[in-house]
Amino acid sequence: MSDADRAPDELAPKIASKTPFKVELMATYRYAWCSCGLSNYQPFCDGSHTMSKGGHKPVIFTQDKDETVYLCGCKQTGKGPRCDGSHKSL
Numbered sequence: 001m002s003d004a005d006r007a008p009d010e011l012a013p014k015i016a017s018k019t020p021f022k023v024e025l026m027a028t029y030r031y032a033w034c035s036c037g038l039s040n041y042q043p044f045c046d047g048s049h050t051m052s053k054g055g056h057k058p059v060i061f062t063q064d065k066d067e068t069v070y071l072c073g074c075k076q077t078g079k080g081p082r083c084d085g086s087h088k089s090l
Helices: none
Strands: 021-025 029-031 058-061 067-071
Touching: none
Parallel strands: none
Antiparallel strands: 021 067, 029 058
């Protein structure tokens, strides 16, 4: 079955949480935010995307400064990895 034949919900990321994850990020550290929703180490990637049918890959980023941020848990954000409030419409 091709991706075009799959139901949209099969390709969509899994909603890991309907609220964002508050995390302390450290300057110069490289992070991998889970975009598929399958990771057991939310909100970060643990490699579970290999089981994802939607072809989701982690969002890799390096943090500029020490900062407390809210990372998306619903995986619907348009500003991944940061929460943009998309969870409010779920």
